[in-house]
Amino acid sequence: MGEVDVVVGIILKRNKFLVEHRSPDEDIDPDIICLPGGHVKPNESKEEALKREMYEELGIDVEGLKFICQNFYVASNGERQNAYCYLVTRYKGDPVGRSAEAIFWEDNIENLSLEVDRKTIRKLRVL
16 A cells, blocks of 8 residues: 555644544544544645645634644554644634544643654644
8 A cells, every 4th residue: 555645733722732533433543532634635735635624624714834744654444644744823713523523622642542643742842
C-alpha cells in the first residue's frame, strides 16, 4: 500500500484543544479519541484540504492557519499516512460534531488515543 497525505487541525480554546471521539463503526481507527482531520484529495492543496475537512467535520470556516509539523502514521487498516498538522488560528462558527460520535475540549494529552497526536500537541506547546 502506498502512502497518502492527510491533514490534521488543531483548534485551541485557552489551554484546551478540540478532539473527536470516532464512531466504533469507522473503517479506519474506530472508537478512538483524536485530533480532527482527513484525507487530502487529488489536486487539492493541504491548506484547501484542511479548510474542507474542518467544514465537513466541524462546520467551521477556517480563515487562518499555521503549519506546525509533519508526522508519519500507520492507521489501523495499514494505511500509511503523511500527516500535515496545522494550528487553526482563526475561524468562523462554533464547532459542531458532524461526522464523529462526539467532539469535546480536552486539556490532557494523555487522553488522546494516538501517540502521533500526543506528539503534535507536545510540539505545539513548545513553540
